[in-house]
Amino acid sequence: MNSTKNATSNATKDAAVRPLGVLAALPEELGDLIAAMQAESGVVTRTHGKRDYHVGTVHGVPCVVTLARIGKVAAAATTSALIHEFDVEAIVFTGVAGGVGASVHIGDIVVGDTLLQHDMNAEPLFPRFEIPLLGRARFDADRALSQALADACERFVEQEGTALATHFRTATPRVHRGLVISGDQFVASAQAVAALRAAQPDALAVEMEGAAIAQVCHEYGVPCAVVRTISDTADEHASTSFASFLTDIAGTYSTGILKRFLVAYASTSR
Ligand code: ADE
Numbered sequence: 529m530n531s532t533k534n535a536t537s538n539a540t541k542d543a544a545v546r547p548l549g550v551l552a553a554l555p556e557e558l559g560d561l562i563a564a565m566q567a568e569s570g571v572v573t574r575t576h577g578k579r580d581y582h583v584g585t586v587h588g589v590p591c592v593v594t595l596a597r598i599g600k601v602a603a604a605a606t607t608s609a610l611i612h613e614f615d616v617e618a619i620v621f622t623g624v625a626g627g628v629g630a631s632v633h634i635g636d637i638v639v640g641d642t643l644l645q646h647d648m649n650a651e652p653l654f655p656r657f658e659i660p661l662l663g664r665a666r667f668d669a670d671r672a673l674s675q676a677l678a679d680a681c682e683r684f685v686e687q688e689g690t691a692l693a694t695h696f697r698t699a700t701p702r703v704h705r706g707l708v709i710s711g712d713q714f715v716a717s718a719q720a721v722a723a724l725r726a727a728q729p730d731a732l733a734v735e736m737e738g739a740a741i742a743q744v745c746h747e748y749g750v751p752c753a754v755v756r757t758i759s760d761t762a763d764e765h766a767s768t769s770f771a772s773f774l775t776d777i778a779g780t781y782s783t784g785i786l787k788r789f790l791v792a793y794a795s796t797s798r
Contacts, residue, residue, distance in 0.1 A: 547583065547590040548793065549616035551606060552782070553598050553737055556774045557623040559783030561586060561593050576609055583614070587787055588794030592616055596737055599712050600645065603737035607744040607752075618673055618751040620789070621741055622782045624773060625708065625733035626715050626762030628724055634761060634769060635698040637685070637781070638732045639678045640708030640754035642666045643739035646724060646731075647711035657727075659743060666707075667742035670751030676796075677753045678705055680789035688784050696777060706732045708754060710739035714770075715762040724762075734762055757781040 552558045562582050565571050569585035582593045592614045596606040603621075610616045627633060643666070650660045657665035681703045693700045709731045715721065724731060738754040745752035759773035760766040 545590050546615050546617035547592045548790075549607075549610035549614065549619040550591050550593045550786070551596050551603075551610070551619060551621045551741070552623045553596050553603070554623070554774065555595060556778045557782055558593065558595070559622075559779040559781070559786060561591075561782070561786055564787075565591065565593060574613075576613055577605060579606060579609070581609070581614060587790035589790045591790075596621075596741075599736050600710060600740035601712075603740040604744050607741045611744070611748050611750055616750065618670065618753075619741060619745060620673065620677065620786075621738060621752070621754045622786060623735065623737070623756055624759035624770065624778050625735035625756035626721075626760050626766055626770075627732070627758040628709070628721055628734050628762060629704065629706070629730075629732040631702075632704055632732050632758055632761075633699060633702070634758050634773070635693070635696070635701045635777075636758045637681045637701055637703045637785070638708060638756045638758065639674055639681060639703065639705045640669055640733070640738050640742075640756065641674055641705050642668050642707045643742040643754060644707060644709050644728065644731075645711060645739045645743070646709040646728060646734065647713065662743070662747075667739060667746045669742060669753045673751050673753035674705070676792055677755050677785070677789055678703060680785050680792060681755065683788045684781070684784040688780075692777070692780065704732050706730060708733050708735065708738045708756060710735055710737060712736060714766070716764065716766040718763045721762045733758060755785060
Protein backbone atom coordinates (compact mmCIF):
# COMPACT_ATOMS: atom_id res chain seq x y z
CA MET A 529 0.00 0.00 0.00
CA ASN A 530 1.50 3.33 -1.05
CA SER A 531 0.94 5.49 1.99
CA THR A 532 3.11 7.85 3.96
CA LYS A 533 3.51 7.97 7.71
CA ASN A 534 3.75 11.77 7.68
CA ALA A 535 0.50 13.30 6.62
CA THR A 536 0.10 16.94 5.74
CA SER A 537 -1.75 19.11 8.21
CA ASN A 538 -5.03 18.51 6.32
CA ALA A 539 -5.17 14.92 7.50
CA THR A 540 -5.40 15.91 11.13
CA LYS A 541 -6.59 19.51 11.02
CA ASP A 542 -10.08 18.84 12.36
CA ALA A 543 -9.37 16.75 15.42
CA ALA A 544 -12.86 17.37 16.82
CA VAL A 545 -14.61 15.88 13.78
CA ARG A 546 -15.27 12.17 14.13
CA PRO A 547 -14.13 10.38 10.98
CA LEU A 548 -16.15 8.12 8.74
CA GLY A 549 -14.96 4.49 8.66
CA VAL A 550 -14.71 3.05 5.15
CA LEU A 551 -14.22 -0.67 4.96
CA ALA A 552 -13.79 -3.36 2.28
CA ALA A 553 -12.66 -6.97 2.44
CA LEU A 554 -10.05 -6.85 -0.35
CA PRO A 555 -7.93 -4.06 -1.88
CA GLU A 556 -9.68 -4.23 -5.26
CA GLU A 557 -12.94 -3.41 -3.50
CA LEU A 558 -11.64 -0.05 -2.26
CA GLY A 559 -10.96 1.31 -5.73
CA ASP A 560 -8.71 4.38 -5.69
CA LEU A 561 -9.73 5.55 -2.23
CA ILE A 562 -6.33 5.45 -0.52
CA ALA A 563 -4.60 7.04 -3.52
CA ALA A 564 -7.24 9.78 -3.52
CA MET A 565 -6.67 10.32 0.21
CA GLN A 566 -2.91 10.48 -0.36
CA ALA A 567 -3.38 13.13 -3.04
CA GLU A 568 -5.86 15.18 -1.03
CA SER A 569 -4.50 15.26 2.51
CA GLY A 570 -1.71 12.77 2.88
CA VAL A 571 -2.25 9.56 4.81
CA VAL A 572 -1.36 8.60 8.37
CA THR A 573 -1.22 4.82 8.64
CA ARG A 574 -1.75 3.16 12.02
CA THR A 575 -1.34 -0.58 12.38
CA HIS A 576 -3.62 -2.29 14.85
CA GLY A 577 -4.50 -5.99 15.18
CA LYS A 578 -2.53 -6.83 12.00
CA ARG A 579 -4.49 -4.31 9.95
CA ASP A 580 -3.44 -0.96 8.48
CA TYR A 581 -5.82 1.91 9.16
CA HIS A 582 -5.34 4.84 6.78
CA VAL A 583 -6.35 8.18 8.27
CA GLY A 584 -6.85 11.32 6.21
CA THR A 585 -9.37 13.32 4.22
CA VAL A 586 -10.88 12.10 0.98
CA HIS A 587 -13.39 14.00 -1.18
CA GLY A 588 -13.71 16.45 1.71
CA VAL A 589 -14.54 13.84 4.36
CA PRO A 590 -12.23 12.90 7.27
CA CYS A 591 -12.02 9.10 6.93
CA VAL A 592 -10.36 6.00 8.31
CA VAL A 593 -10.00 3.51 5.46
CA THR A 594 -9.07 -0.11 6.02
CA LEU A 595 -9.35 -3.69 4.81
CA ALA A 596 -11.27 -6.16 6.95
CA ARG A 597 -10.13 -9.22 5.00
CA ILE A 598 -12.66 -12.01 4.43
CA GLY A 599 -15.32 -13.41 6.75
CA LYS A 600 -17.51 -12.42 9.67
CA VAL A 601 -14.88 -12.60 12.43
CA ALA A 602 -12.46 -10.44 10.42
CA ALA A 603 -15.23 -7.95 9.69
CA ALA A 604 -16.44 -7.81 13.30
CA ALA A 605 -12.91 -7.35 14.67
CA THR A 606 -12.16 -4.55 12.21
CA THR A 607 -15.49 -2.84 12.89
CA SER A 608 -14.81 -2.97 16.63
CA ALA A 609 -11.38 -1.40 16.11
CA LEU A 610 -12.85 1.37 13.94
CA ILE A 611 -15.29 2.16 16.73
CA HIS A 612 -12.94 1.90 19.70
CA GLU A 613 -9.57 3.00 18.33
CA PHE A 614 -10.76 5.61 15.85
CA ASP A 615 -14.13 6.74 17.24
CA VAL A 616 -15.74 6.67 13.81
CA GLU A 617 -19.13 8.36 13.57
CA ALA A 618 -20.42 5.84 11.01
CA ILE A 619 -19.18 2.95 8.87
CA VAL A 620 -19.63 2.30 5.16
CA PHE A 621 -18.74 -1.08 3.71
CA THR A 622 -18.08 -1.48 -0.01
CA GLY A 623 -17.42 -4.64 -1.98
CA VAL A 624 -18.76 -7.40 -4.20
CA ALA A 625 -21.37 -10.10 -3.57
CA GLY A 626 -23.07 -13.04 -5.19
CA GLY A 627 -26.52 -12.33 -6.62
CA VAL A 628 -29.29 -14.40 -5.05
CA GLY A 629 -32.49 -12.51 -5.93
CA ALA A 630 -34.08 -13.57 -9.21
CA SER A 631 -33.85 -10.05 -10.66
CA VAL A 632 -30.28 -9.40 -9.49
CA HIS A 633 -27.68 -9.73 -12.27
CA ILE A 634 -23.90 -9.54 -12.52
CA GLY A 635 -22.93 -5.86 -12.64
CA ASP A 636 -25.97 -4.72 -10.64
CA ILE A 637 -25.53 -2.93 -7.31
CA VAL A 638 -27.26 -3.87 -4.06
CA VAL A 639 -27.55 -1.51 -1.08
CA GLY A 640 -28.24 -3.63 2.00
CA ASP A 641 -31.12 -2.05 3.91
CA THR A 642 -31.25 -5.11 6.18
CA LEU A 643 -28.61 -7.76 6.93
CA LEU A 644 -28.79 -11.32 8.28
CA GLN A 645 -26.28 -14.07 9.09
CA HIS A 646 -27.51 -17.01 7.03
CA ASP A 647 -25.22 -19.51 8.80
CA MET A 648 -26.31 -18.67 12.37
CA ASN A 649 -28.08 -21.67 13.86
CA ALA A 650 -28.28 -22.14 17.64
CA GLU A 651 -31.37 -24.39 17.44
CA PRO A 652 -32.98 -25.67 19.55
CA LEU A 653 -31.81 -23.05 22.05
CA PHE A 654 -32.83 -20.14 19.84
CA PRO A 655 -34.86 -19.82 16.63
CA ARG A 656 -32.91 -20.46 13.44
CA PHE A 657 -30.93 -17.37 12.29
CA GLU A 658 -31.55 -15.47 15.55
CA ILE A 659 -28.41 -14.02 17.15
CA PRO A 660 -28.41 -15.56 20.62
CA LEU A 661 -29.32 -13.12 23.40
CA LEU A 662 -29.92 -10.24 21.00
CA GLY A 663 -33.42 -11.47 20.14
CA ARG A 664 -33.15 -10.70 16.46
CA ALA A 665 -31.89 -12.16 13.21
CA ARG A 666 -32.05 -9.04 11.04
CA PHE A 667 -30.13 -5.82 11.55
CA ASP A 668 -31.12 -2.63 9.77
CA ALA A 669 -28.54 -0.43 8.14
CA ASP A 670 -28.85 3.27 8.89
CA ARG A 671 -31.64 4.73 6.79
CA ALA A 672 -30.15 8.10 5.94
CA LEU A 673 -26.72 6.67 5.19
CA SER A 674 -28.22 3.91 3.01
CA GLN A 675 -30.34 6.46 1.15
CA ALA A 676 -27.27 8.61 0.51
CA LEU A 677 -25.36 5.53 -0.68
CA ALA A 678 -28.22 4.45 -2.96
CA ASP A 679 -28.43 8.00 -4.39
CA ALA A 680 -24.69 7.86 -5.11
CA CYS A 681 -25.17 4.47 -6.83
CA GLU A 682 -28.01 5.87 -8.96
CA ARG A 683 -25.85 8.82 -10.02
CA PHE A 684 -22.96 6.48 -10.79
CA VAL A 685 -25.18 4.24 -12.97
CA GLU A 686 -26.73 7.26 -14.70
CA GLN A 687 -23.37 8.83 -15.48
CA GLU A 688 -21.11 5.81 -16.03
CA GLY A 689 -23.43 2.79 -16.37
CA THR A 690 -23.77 2.85 -20.15
CA ALA A 691 -20.02 3.15 -20.72
CA LEU A 692 -19.43 0.37 -18.21
CA ALA A 693 -22.00 -1.87 -19.88
CA THR A 694 -20.55 -1.21 -23.35
CA HIS A 695 -17.00 -1.81 -22.18
CA PHE A 696 -17.81 -5.03 -20.38
CA ARG A 697 -20.64 -6.14 -22.71
CA THR A 698 -23.18 -6.41 -19.95
CA ALA A 699 -26.62 -4.93 -19.39
CA THR A 700 -26.80 -1.43 -17.91
CA PRO A 701 -26.50 -1.93 -14.15
CA ARG A 702 -29.53 -1.59 -11.89
CA VAL A 703 -29.54 -0.51 -8.25
CA HIS A 704 -31.48 -2.73 -5.82
CA ARG A 705 -32.23 -2.24 -2.12
CA GLY A 706 -33.15 -4.90 0.41
CA LEU A 707 -31.85 -7.90 2.30
CA VAL A 708 -28.17 -8.89 2.11
CA ILE A 709 -27.21 -12.18 3.78
CA SER A 710 -23.75 -13.04 5.13
CA GLY A 711 -22.01 -16.26 6.13
CA ASP A 712 -18.57 -17.81 6.37
CA GLN A 713 -18.97 -19.56 3.02
CA PHE A 714 -18.23 -18.67 -0.57
CA VAL A 715 -21.50 -19.82 -2.14
CA ALA A 716 -20.83 -21.57 -5.44
CA SER A 717 -23.66 -23.94 -6.42
CA ALA A 718 -27.19 -23.63 -7.74
CA GLN A 719 -28.25 -26.01 -4.99
CA ALA A 720 -26.83 -23.74 -2.28
CA VAL A 721 -28.53 -20.72 -3.85
CA ALA A 722 -31.85 -22.61 -3.89
CA ALA A 723 -31.45 -23.41 -0.18
CA LEU A 724 -30.67 -19.77 0.64
CA ARG A 725 -33.69 -18.59 -1.38
CA ALA A 726 -35.94 -21.13 0.36
CA ALA A 727 -34.74 -19.94 3.78
CA GLN A 728 -34.73 -16.20 2.95
CA PRO A 729 -36.98 -15.56 -0.05
CA ASP A 730 -36.33 -11.80 -0.01
CA ALA A 731 -32.51 -12.10 -0.05
CA LEU A 732 -30.93 -10.12 -2.87
CA ALA A 733 -27.24 -10.89 -2.37
CA VAL A 734 -24.91 -13.13 -0.41
CA GLU A 735 -21.49 -12.17 0.92
CA MET A 736 -19.25 -12.85 3.91
CA GLU A 737 -19.06 -9.71 6.08
CA GLY A 738 -22.00 -7.30 5.97
CA ALA A 739 -24.26 -8.76 8.67
CA ALA A 740 -21.33 -9.05 11.11
CA ILE A 741 -20.60 -5.34 10.66
CA ALA A 742 -24.29 -4.54 11.08
CA GLN A 743 -24.45 -6.56 14.32
CA VAL A 744 -21.42 -4.83 15.87
CA CYS A 745 -22.69 -1.41 14.77
CA HIS A 746 -26.10 -2.22 16.27
CA GLU A 747 -24.52 -3.20 19.57
CA TYR A 748 -22.55 0.06 19.79
CA GLY A 749 -25.17 2.36 18.28
CA VAL A 750 -22.98 3.30 15.31
CA PRO A 751 -24.77 3.93 11.99
CA CYS A 752 -23.66 1.70 9.12
CA ALA A 753 -24.41 1.12 5.45
CA VAL A 754 -23.39 -1.63 3.03
CA VAL A 755 -23.07 -1.46 -0.75
CA ARG A 756 -22.29 -4.52 -2.88
CA THR A 757 -21.68 -4.88 -6.59
CA ILE A 758 -22.75 -8.25 -7.97
CA SER A 759 -19.68 -10.16 -9.16
CA ASP A 760 -21.33 -13.58 -9.70
CA THR A 761 -24.59 -15.39 -9.15
CA ALA A 762 -23.24 -17.78 -6.48
CA ASP A 763 -23.59 -20.76 -8.83
CA GLU A 764 -21.05 -23.17 -10.33
CA HIS A 765 -19.43 -20.28 -12.30
CA ALA A 766 -19.10 -18.13 -9.18
CA SER A 767 -15.37 -18.45 -8.52
CA THR A 768 -14.27 -17.58 -12.07
CA SER A 769 -16.83 -14.79 -12.37
CA PHE A 770 -15.82 -13.43 -8.96
CA ALA A 771 -12.10 -13.48 -9.83
CA SER A 772 -12.45 -11.70 -13.16
CA PHE A 773 -14.96 -9.18 -11.81
CA LEU A 774 -12.64 -8.39 -8.92
CA THR A 775 -9.65 -7.85 -11.20
CA ASP A 776 -11.44 -6.01 -14.02
CA ILE A 777 -14.30 -3.93 -12.66
CA ALA A 778 -14.81 -3.95 -8.90
CA GLY A 779 -12.49 -0.98 -8.37
CA THR A 780 -14.25 1.09 -11.03
CA TYR A 781 -17.56 0.62 -9.22
CA SER A 782 -16.15 1.40 -5.77
CA THR A 783 -14.25 4.44 -7.00
CA GLY A 784 -17.32 5.82 -8.80
CA ILE A 785 -19.78 5.12 -6.01
CA LEU A 786 -17.58 6.26 -3.09
CA LYS A 787 -16.55 9.47 -4.84
CA ARG A 788 -20.19 10.50 -5.34
CA PHE A 789 -21.17 9.36 -1.85
CA LEU A 790 -18.32 11.20 -0.11
CA VAL A 791 -18.76 14.44 -2.04
CA ALA A 792 -22.43 14.48 -0.96
CA TYR A 793 -21.51 13.42 2.61
CA ALA A 794 -19.00 16.29 2.87
CA SER A 795 -21.73 18.80 2.06
CA THR A 796 -24.16 17.58 4.73
CA SER A 797 -23.97 19.41 8.05
CA ARG A 798 -22.74 17.05 10.72
N1 ADE B 1 -18.82 -12.50 -2.51
C1 ADE B 1 -18.87 -12.44 -3.86
N2 ADE B 1 -19.44 -13.54 -4.36
C2 ADE B 1 -19.75 -14.33 -3.31
C3 ADE B 1 -20.33 -15.60 -3.19
N3 ADE B 1 -20.71 -16.29 -4.26
N4 ADE B 1 -20.48 -16.14 -1.95
C4 ADE B 1 -20.08 -15.44 -0.85
N5 ADE B 1 -19.51 -14.24 -0.91
C5 ADE B 1 -19.34 -13.68 -2.13
